[in-house]
Each structure stands twice: as structure tokens, then as C-alpha cells.
Amino acid sequence: MNAQVALITGASSGIGAEAARRMRAKGYIVYGVARRAERLATLTSDGIRTFEMDVTDDESMASGVKRVIDEVGRIDVLVNSAGYGSLGSVEEIPLDDGRHQFEVNVFGPMRLTQLVVPHMRDQHFGRIINISSLGGKIYSPLTAYYNGSKHALEAMSDCLRFELAQFGIDVVVVEPGGTQSEWGSIAAAHVEKNSGRGPYARQAHAMAKGLAAQGGQGQEYAPASVVADIIVRASTAKKPKTRYAVGSSTKAAIVLRRLLSDRAFDAMLSRTTGVPRT
Structure with missing residues (x-):
């Protein structure tokens, strides 16, 4: 068999689904998996093999x-694309919800890595592509568990790379x-549910408004296909980069985080997101 094989989690929608289609178009044998198998039906017509996988279940x-x-x-x-974000204040978000975010965003990718590495090692070739987030490089209010999980994913990816x-x-x-x-509209609903009625309501409403816009067509939000193209590039490059930041605004935010002090970055976040600090 000459075609290379890709396993993509979170393939039921968004980045995972677009990555599956683009990698299949590049000639890969693609397995697109997700927790809800019924949402994978549209991929089969594109020649993608699908089945149910829950990245919080070891047996699965x-x-x-x-x-x-x-x-x-x-x-x-x-391609570890499955992700989950339930936003809200640390004070209010249920601890089990926080644990679940780490199960999906960190322990799922690490367990799948454990399972595929022996096969990759035997063939002396493989690519593990972990979908992090701008939140893996910066911080923002009401995202402690989500951003914390993405920071952890980035750190563990660095260790794995070595x-x-x-x-x-x-x-x-x-x-x-x-x-x-x-993802944006789902996250907006979560932040309203978790923190929209308590002492953090003003911050929650401002954040929900911004998150809901991610489902729109504003130029500041990249189509999932743009991220998928980066995944294809990372999969096919002879010597891939260690990191691919997607979008000019993402790259600018990462640079600013390096340059600004914590207090200065706090002030910039408040201005650009509309989320008040006081």
C-alpha cells in the first residue's frame, strides 16, 4: 500500500472535518473519527472512512x-483535532467540567499518541499534529480551564517532539x-450559562458577544478550511515547522504577549475584547 494513512479526531465538524477532506484530496487514506458517529455521514461520500471514537474513553x-x-x-x-471548551470564571465553573476539558484536550491526545507511536516508531516515520489554540500562548478572562489545557498541550508537545x-x-x-x-456559538452559550448571572456577568456578556461572532464571516475569523490547509502543509512538508500560528491577528497577539508586560497585556486585552477588568 503506497498511500499514507491519516487518523483525524474531531472530524464531525469544523477544522477536523475540513482537514479530513483536504487530506483525502491529497491522496491520503483518511479515517475521520468523532464521538457522535452520525455526524460523520457527510464525510463518507468524499471517500473518508469513519467510525465512532470517544477520546475520553480508553477502550474506544x-x-x-x-x-x-x-x-x-x-x-x-x-491529527488531534477533537477539542472542548466550557468557559466561565474559575469560581463558578464546575470542577468536573474543568476536568473534562483536560480529558478531551490533553489526556485524549496523549493517550492516542501512546497508542500510535509504537507503529510509527517501527516504520521510522510519523507526524503527530496537535491542534492547540491562540489560547495556548496567551490568556484571557473566563478561559482558565480551556487555555490551561491548551498551554498543557503545547508544553507536552514540546517534550514529545524532543x-x-x-x-x-x-x-x-x-x-x-x-x-x-x-465552536464559538457553543462556547458563548457555555460562558453565559456558567457566569452570565453572577458576579462575573458583565465580563461573561462581553465575551459571549465576541465568541458568537466567530460563526459569522468577519475577516478577523479564519475559515476552518484555512486551518485545514495548514494541517495539510504540516503533514506533507519534508521538514515541518514545530508550530504554525494561523492568521495575522493570531501571530500579532503572540508577538505582543512576548513584548508586553503582564499589566500592559491585561490593558490591551480589555480594550480589544471589550471585556472589562474593573
């Missing part, structure tokens, strides 16, 4: 990786900013 992940290996004998690219380089396995982080997908 182990059996899924085994299925791919049994069917095609290899996994060349793992560990796995000796086996010909590349680890790449992709950092989207605001993306036109259903």
Missing part, C-alpha cells in the same frame, strides 16, 4: 487504533485564533 481509543492497523497496516499522521525525533517522528502544534465554526 485503543480499539479504534487497532481497527486502523488491522485494516491498512499503518498510521502515518495523527523524545520522538530520534525515531523519525515529528510533533507539530497548530495554533488557530478565532475560527468560523460552531
Whole structure:
């Protein structure tokens, strides 16, 4: 079998779905997986193989990786695109909800990495592409668990990159900013639910308004297809970058975070997001 094989989580919508389509168009054998299998039906007409996988369930992940290996004998690219964000203040957000974000955004990708690395190591080639976020580089109010999980994913990706380089396995982080997908409207609903009626309501309302706009067509929000193209680039490059920040506004925010003091960055965030500090 000459075609390379990609396993993409979170393929039911948004970045994961677009990445699956684009990688299939590039000739990959693509397995697109998600927790809700019924939402994967539209991918099958594009020649993408689909099945249910829950990245918080070890049995689901182990059996899924085994299925791919049994069917095609290899996994060349793992794209950890499944993500979950339930925003709100640290004081108000349920602790179990915070744990769940780390299960989906950190422990799921790390467990899948554990499962695919032995196969990649045997073939002395592989790409692990972890979809982080601008939130993995900066901070913002009411995002402690989500941004915390993305910071953790970035740090662990750096460790993995060093560990796995000796086996010909590349680890790449992709950092989207605001993306036109259903994630924004879902996150807006969560922040209103968690913090929209208590002492943080003013911040929650301002953040929800900005998040809801991610489903629109504003130029500050990149289409999911733009992020998917970066994933394809990271998958096919002879020597991929360690990180790909997606979008000029994302790159500018990362640079400003490096240059500004914490207090100055706080003030800039308040101005640009409309979320008050006091």
C-alpha cells in the first residue's frame, strides 16, 4: 500500500472535518473519527472512512487504533483535532467540567499518541499534529480551564517532539485564533450559562458577544478550511515547522504577549475584547 494513512479526531465538524477532506484530496487514506458517529455521514461520500471514537474513553481509543492497523497496516499522521471548551470564571465553573476539558484536550491526545507511536516508531516515520489554540500562548478572562489545557498541550508537545525525533517522528502544534465554526456559538452559550448571572456577568456578556461572532464571516475569523490547509502543509512538508500560528491577528497577539508586560497585556486585552477588568 503506497498511500499514507491519516487518523483525524474531531472530524464531525469544523477544522477536523475540513482537514479530513483536504487530506483525502491529497491522496491520503483518511479515517475521520468523532464521538457522535452520525455526524460523520457527510464525510463518507468524499471517500473518508469513519467510525465512532470517544477520546475520553480508553477502550474506544485503543480499539479504534487497532481497527486502523488491522485494516491498512499503518498510521502515518495523527491529527488531534477533537477539542472542548466550557468557559466561565474559575469560581463558578464546575470542577468536573474543568476536568473534562483536560480529558478531551490533553489526556485524549496523549493517550492516542501512546497508542500510535509504537507503529510509527517501527516504520521510522510519523507526524503527530496537535491542534492547540491562540489560547495556548496567551490568556484571557473566563478561559482558565480551556487555555490551561491548551498551554498543557503545547508544553507536552514540546517534550514529545524532543523524545520522538530520534525515531523519525515529528510533533507539530497548530495554533488557530478565532475560527468560523460552531465552536464559538457553543462556547458563548457555555460562558453565559456558567457566569452570565453572577458576579462575573458583565465580563461573561462581553465575551459571549465576541465568541458568537466567530460563526459569522468577519475577516478577523479564519475559515476552518484555512486551518485545514495548514494541517495539510504540516503533514506533507519534508521538514515541518514545530508550530504554525494561523492568521495575522493570531501571530500579532503572540508577538505582543512576548513584548508586553503582564499589566500592559491585561490593558490591551480589555480594550480589544471589550471585556472589562474593573
